[in-house]
Amino acid sequence: MSATLTQETGFSRDAVVALSEMKNEPTWLRDARLQAWDVYESIPMPARTDEEWRRTDVRALKLGNLHPFSPNGHKEPSLESLLSGFEKGGVTDRDAQAGILVQKDAATAWAEANPALVDQGVIYCDIDTAAREHEELFKQYFMTQAVPVDFGKFEALHAALWQGGSFLYVPKGVSIEEPFRSFTTSTHPANSVFTHTLIVLEQGAEAFLVDAYGSETFEGQSLASGVVELILGKASKLRYVQMQDWGRDMWSFMTERATLASDATLNSLHVTLGSRFSKSSIGSHLQGEDALAEMLGISFADGDQFFDHHTWQLHESPYATSDLEFKTALKENARTVYSGLIKVSEGAQKTDAYQQNRNLVLSREARADSIPNLEIAANDVRCTHGATISQVVPEHIFYLQARGVPYTEAQKLIVEGFFRPVIDRIPVEEIQGFLEGAIARKVGI
């Protein structure tokens, strides 16, 4: 089989067929891709008249110049070389991980899972492998429940052109403490990366997965269109961390939905640092009683970056709790939008929902918008939300300087302090260290 490099640019039905052929896919899978392509074609490009896209202008993204996928890469000689671009987000202690997957462009370049876990029925593999070897699970969960194919324009395109990605399945009652680490990277200019994360936890299962996206900055524009589906069975527990550090050519779209059955607990953290443009839609469907979703966000935008985070706390069952805290720092000409909705369905009594968005603006030119929303159809609920947009307090800088700390370091301390309460909620030292380093780099030390 020769890997055909598509030199063509622009998205087309032919590109979908070419990708499916390159991957030697069975007919049913190719047909599913083509059906998704039809859905993509039937949905208009989001316009600024759509509420969710009101502050988000995608007109500057020239889809016609992009390669719909890049060729199947060969496996790299070493994990170290594959992860060299991920700085401290990389794996420092390989034995402390439950499994490692690396997606390079359209293909999987590394895959390993702890054999002891595999013996217990745990599956950790890329989505291509999942479709081939775990067809039933794939058909049951892949873009059927959390993020259906017709969710939106970019989600449909994703369903037609997904590649690589991670599938984690944890059977009933199996609990894993060590993290699964998935890395996705892009190595060509004008590339498109459609990475997919699908996590299914059966009843009482516990797992922890860290998704890291990163690349160097290439000329022109690239596209990352990711979908994350988190399916939490009864009383299962998932910790999910996503760290986005794409190159500055990247236009990143990411749609994530979690579904939580009763007594399930989700702890998620989204870290947004890279890309030219980033639009993330992050939602939790609280479908069972006593479900708990903790949703945290840290983003730091600089230069001409544009970040847009939309969050959804969807209370569909009584007695569930959601606790959201998203924090953004901005400098230079950066522009950010946060928009969050707490939606309580009729009958979701005793909902406890909390939403907080704080923005720290470090320059005159940067601009943050924060739009909290409540939509409540039940009468016995507690919903609290708050949004702040503030600047560094000069007295804080002066106090630190008066103790011998130079201006830039004082600013760094203050920005780190701004994020600290969120960082402290992640009980993983490796990630805390990565975040501290990333913040220091962004402040400009």
Place this chain on the structure above:
Amino acid sequence: MSKTPLFEVENLHVSIEDKEILKGIDLTVNDGEVHALMGPNGSGKSTLAYVIAGHPDYEVTEGTIRYKGEDILEWSPDERAQKGLFLAFQYPTVIPGVSMASFLRMAVKNVREARAEEIALNGGEAKPFTPREFRKLMREKMEMLKMDDSFATRYLNEGFSGGEKKRAEILQMALLEPQLAVLDETDSGLDIDALKVVSEGVNALHDSSDMAMLLITHYQRLLNYIKPDYVHIVMDGRIVREGGPELALELEEKGYENIRKDVAAAAAGN
């Protein structure tokens, strides 16, 4: 010629938002001396403290401040701290999310590095300072000030009581080992036990080095614990009386109003 004084304020005029607050202050402090600066509320004591520390909002319209013979007015606040000036704030700032320990480590590192550079310039060699030594020093000083261990992990001044904030200021002073410390109403907000502990700490630092101090207070109380060599009384932006420790007692007895009248009478008599 006599030795250059450690610190000299000469004819200092300071304005904020075009309002003149200090109207010609003169003050000289030598190594190891303890000066008390007393005066009623609003007389400009904190303004002087801020100007010494380099607060950007205050404008010096006339006069100079010299430290070891050098004009410091162009120095940034961090440079001043690195060279050995210290201000214990009357109202210490709360900085959310910044832990006391990480902040102190950064402060001490910067001040020590600057000092090491200075020592190197003079042909000497500074002892390296390890994180371990830092922790030891911090524990020692916290013990001296009877501070709880949990304090190091708390955020900077967040949720601290008035007394805890003042102790925290003195802890910072103890770690930074300044050559001139300005203590702005460190006694206010302290109960008598806390005042004793803090004063003992301050005295210990003073006795073990040639640190000079400018104690700003409007009560005599603090001076029972920390003995000044000189007392200056400031009113309406000017030093109106100067003397030894007995002046503080006279002030305590008479009150500011009578001192003000004395000064006015003396001025009228001239």
